[in-house]
Amino acid sequence: MTDESIVGRGTREGSRLFRGWFDELTAAADRGDRAAYVFVMGSLNEVLRCFDMHVTFPEINSLQLAVRRVAHEYLCEAEDQGYSPDICGYVKADVATQLRCGKHPMGRIPKPSIAVLTNACNTYVKWAEIWERMHGIPVFTIDVPGHRQLGVHTKPGQGQFESDRRYVETQIRELITLCEQISGKKFDIDRLRENMAHANTMSRCWKRILELNSNTPSVFNALTDGTIYLGVANGLRGTPEGAQYFEQLVEEMEYKAANNIGTTVDEQHRLSFVGVPCYPIFRRFNELFTDWGGTFVSSTYLWFASGGTNCGYEYDLTDPIASLSEGFLLSVRDAMDSMFDQTSMVRDSIERFDIDGVVYHPIKSCRTVSTGLADSRRSLMEQTGVSSLFIESDMMDRRVVSEAQLKNRVDAFFEGLISRKQQHAAAGGH
Amino acid sequence: MTITKPVFDCWVDQPLPELLRLCRLAIEEGDFSMVERWREAGGRTLGHFQVYFPTEIAHAAGMLPVKMCGAPVEPNNADSRFGSYLCSILKTSLELSLSGQVTLDMFVSHPICDAARNLAAIWGRNHEYPCQILYLPQNANSRGSAPYLTGEYNRLRAEAGQISGIEATDERLRASIELYNTSRALVRELYAIKRDTPWKITAEDAYSLVAIGGRIPVEEHIALLQAALPAIRERQTKAEDRIRVVFEGAFCEQPPLDLIRMVGRSCYIVDDDFLIGLRWLLEDVPNDGDPAAALAEAYLERSSYSPVQHDNRKPKEKMLIKRLRAAKAEAVVLTAAKMCEPGLEEQVAYVHALDSEKVPYFLSEFEENMSNFGSLELQVETFVENLLFS
Numbered sequence: 001m002t003d004e005s006i007v008g009r010g011t012r013e014g015s016r017l018f019r020g021w022f023d024e025l026t027a028a029a030d031r032g033d034r035a036a037y038v039f040v041m042g043s044l045n046e047v048l049r050c051f052d053m054h055v056t057f058p059e060i061n062s063l064q065l066a067v068r069r070v071a072h073e074y075l076c077e078a079e080d081q082g083y084s085p086d087i088c089g090y091v092k093a094d095v096a097t098q099l100r101c102g103k104h105p106m107g108r109i110p111k112p113s114i115a116v117l118t119n120a121c122n123t124y125v126k127w128a129e130i131w132e133r134m135h136g137i138p139v140f141t142i143d144v145p146g147h148r149q150l151g152v153h154t155k156p157g158q159g160q161f162e163s164d165r166r167y168v169e170t171q172i173r174e175l176i177t178l179c180e181q182i183s184g185k186k187f188d189i190d191r192l193r194e195n196m197a198h199a200n201t202m203s204r205c206w207k208r209i210l211e212l213n214s215n216t217p218s219v220f221n222a223l224t225d226g227t228i229y230l231g232v233a234n235g236l237r238g239t240p241e242g243a244q245y246f247e248q249l250v251e252e253m254e255y256k257a258a259n260n261i262g263t264t265v266d267e268q269h270r271l272s273f274v275g276v277p278c279y280p281i282f283r284r285f286n287e288l289f290t291d292w293g294g295t296f297v298s299s300t301y302l303w304f305a306s307g308g309t310n311c312g313y314e315y316d317l318t319d320p321i322a323s324l325s326e327g328f329l330l331s332v333r334d335a336m337d338s339m340f341d342q343t344s345m346v347r348d349s350i351e352r353f354d355i356d357g358v359v360y361h362p363i364k365s366c367r368t369v370s371t372g373l374a375d376s377r378r379s380l381m382e383q384t385g386v387s388s389l390f391i392e393s394d395m396m397d398r399r400v401v402s403e404a405q406l407k408n409r410v411d412a413f414f415e416g417l418i419s420r421k422q423q424h425a426a427a428g429g430h
Numbered sequence: 431m432t433i434t435k436p437v438f439d440c441w442v443d444q445p446l447p448e449l450l451r452l453c454r455l456a457i458e459e460g461d462f463s464m465v466e467r468w469r470e471a472g473g474r475t476l477g478h479f480q481v482y483f484p485t486e487i488a489h490a491a492g493m494l495p496v497k498m499c500g501a502p503v504e505p506n507n508a509d510s511r512f513g514s515y516l517c518s519i520l521k522t523s524l525e526l527s528l529s530g531q532v533t534l535d536m537f538v539s540h541p542i543c544d545a546a547r548n549l550a551a552i553w554g555r556n557h558e559y560p561c562q563i564l565y566l567p568q569n570a571n572s573r574g575s576a577p578y579l580t581g582e583y584n585r586l587r588a589e590a591g592q593i594s595g596i597e598a599t600d601e602r603l604r605a606s607i608e609l610y611n612t613s614r615a616l617v618r619e620l621y622a623i624k625r626d627t628p629w630k631i632t633a634e635d636a637y638s639l640v641a642i643g644g645r646i647p648v649e650e651h652i653a654l655l656q657a658a659l660p661a662i663r664e665r666q667t668k669a670e671d672r673i674r675v676v677f678e679g680a681f682c683e684q685p686p687l688d689l690i691r692m693v694g695r696s697c698y699i700v701d702d703d704f705l706i707g708l709r710w711l712l713e714d715v716p717n718d719g720d721p722a723a724a725l726a727e728a729y730l731e732r733s734s735y736s737p738v739q740h741d742n743r744k745p746k747e748k749m750l751i752k753r754l755r756a757a758k759a760e761a762v763v764l765t766a767a768k769m770c771e772p773g774l775e776e777q778v779a780y781v782h783a784l785d786s787e788k789v790p791y792f793l794s795e796f797e798e799n800m801s802n803f804g805s806l807e808l809q810v811e812t813f814v815e816n817l818l819f820s
Contacts, residue, residue, distance in 0.1 A: 174573070
């Protein structure tokens with residue numbers, strides 16, 4: 001094995017698989033096939049693939065529009081239809097995509113046959129209602145009760161957890177019945193087991209990959225590389241291709257860690273990212289940090305946008321539906337915690353990942369992720385005294401992204417960080 | 431401890447105009463002194479955020495349920511706890527607590543929207559007392575929803591009982607349900623007056639009579655309404671030539687009283703979704719079985735609608751048309767609070783439905799702290815004149 005054959009393989013292969021997945025969707029749309037519309041926090045791919053349903057993630061479709069710098073065209077089109085400038089940009093970009101009969105820079109999105117969503121984000125529900133009205137499709141919300149109180153977590157075997165798990169299981173069984181009706185195919189529990197086994201591999205590997213970034217230098221950029229991995233984690237969940245990809249990604253990251261191969265940046269400052277990336281200037285946004293030798297070694301985005309796969313939960317295949325319910329509850333709940341109650345999770349990662357600073361990036365579009373960040377930052381600083389930066393922009397709408405202002409804030413943050421390190425060193429710190 | 435001393439009795443033996451003025455004043459000025467009087471008498475308080483909360487549970491545990499739905503206050507302390515691009519009600523509700531205007535012993539919020547679901551964590555980081563989320567079912571159509579919600583209600587009553595020291599037994603909960611059934615029936619009667627004879631009570635007075643119920647014990651609210659309603663019915667005010675409208679879009683953040691007053695100057699608001707959570711249950715809750723199960727069943731099966739509950743049986747735009755027809759309204763004042771994601775998203779569906787039904791509507795946004803209504807009033811008057819003279 002050589003550096004050339006393995007280093008960067010995950011990025012190259014991830015892009016290829018991602019493109020292939022979109023090509024399949026385009027071919028399906030061209031044939032007039034429909035797809036299940038699902039979301040990153042609780043897609044239940046494991047179940048939907050039992051019925052040979054294509055799955056598409058409108059969040060991913062929308063963010064691709066921003067990365068490809070055409071989101072503004074779609075946003076304006078939706079606003080012309082009456083959608084407010086103050087609502088989620090993903091929703092508006094998708095509305096315009098639907099109005100364009102699925103036409104998208106990466107191909108064509110099939111029309112929906114069903115929308116499957118969780119309550120991890122309330123906008124999922126409002127979004128699905130738009131499709132319900134537009135396409136007359138059934139909408140199935142899997143209600144996943146989250147933790148009830150800050151720091152109070154229930155576990156399998158405890159009364160309240162089991163009550164929640166039963167509620168989730170009832171809903172999953174109802175979803176299976178609905179999928180049978182829509183697809184005309186009978187549910188095959190052995191097929192579910194196969195899909196769950198692939199998901200197990202992916203979960204185990206994803207957890208390992210995130211842990212490997214505690215290496216110095218970090219083995220991947222959690223903001224940019226991580227987003228590519230996320231695309232595969234969501235789109236190909238429960239598939240053999242997805243499982244194999246993540247096994248190979250672990251191999252690559254372990255190789256890099258063993259050989260002290262980092263990213264392309266000369267790592268000076270190790271950063272944790274909290275929030276959603278700034279997709280309208282994705283590359284430039286990252287450069288604002290890497291130009292100072294800052295690398296993102298950890299990101300809450302890789303936790304919640306993988307639907308909590310970072311927990312590494314592995315299903316018990318001998319009792320698939322009960323185990324699916326438990327794993328789904330734990331994972332989606334963890335994703336919710338990553339958004340609403342991430343202070344302790346970030347605090348715990350500071351030492352493990354040797355983090356110098358935490359970057360909070362709330363965005364206008366997403367109140368789910370952004371509402372609590374100012375208070376969370378205040379709390380984290382009280383607890384740890386870690387350096388932090390709070391910058392606001394958007395994940396879709398370039399009208400609320402001011403690159404010059406962001407740069408000013410980022411530059412000042414690094415100047416402070418460097419000064420702080422110098423003072424620490426002068427005081428005899430390590 | 432059972433609190434018997436009244437916390438809001440200034441209206442007793444007062445003529446109707448004075449009674450209404452006192453309620454209006456309390457709401458307009460964001461007066462929560464009644465909650466403090468309850469605590470001074472030794473009572474415990476449970477603050478609950480919008481939209482719906484089963485107040486019976488707090489009452490059965492001997493606590494005063496306090497509706498935290500914002501207030502006309504500057505969020506000087508709360509502002510730094512939030513980022514930009516958020517609705518006002520989150521900040522002013524937290525401000526009420528951080529500034530000491532309202533003292534709570536427990537806080538419960540609901541994941542009604544992306545912003546509000548963050549509130550329990552924010553509140554919890556800033557207060558020592560328990561701050562919880564009550565996950566009301568987001569899948570109202572599952573056969574698992576009612577048993578799940580019953581379990582949640584039982585959990586909540588146990589925890590409220592631990593805080594108050596009063597166990598919310600089945601017997602106590604049934605008694606609370608009975609009282610709230612009475613209170614809700616009186617509020618329905620008030621809305622019947624608004625609908626049938628809207629000239630007998632102004633929109634802002636009707637609003638205040640309901641809203642005060644979110645701050646005082648239900649027993650006192652019942653007494654207040656029992657005194658006010660007959661007097662309102664006996665009023666000899668004359669009907670005027672105004673158009674009948676439904677006001678929609680105030681399910682969470684509340685419009686300032688001046689805005690309601692302004693709309694009421696040129697329209698009769700014959701139905702609305704003001705404080706819809708206090709009127710969420712449309713019928714009496716059955717009181718002869720498991721009381722927690724009865725409350726859960728009522729939430730799912732005998733309830734109103736709002737943009738923050740998805741129920742396959744209740745498409746919101748159809749529910750709005752139903753509300754409009756039932757109230758014999760001619761038009762809709764269709765609003766949303768600024769930065770309110772569910773409200774703004776629902777507006778699009780409402781507009782399409784109203785367009786297809788050829789129902790005129792006035793489209794607007796509001797904020798609880800807005801204070802200038804001049805240009806808005808001109809627009810409303812123009813809208814009304816168009817309807818009257820078309």
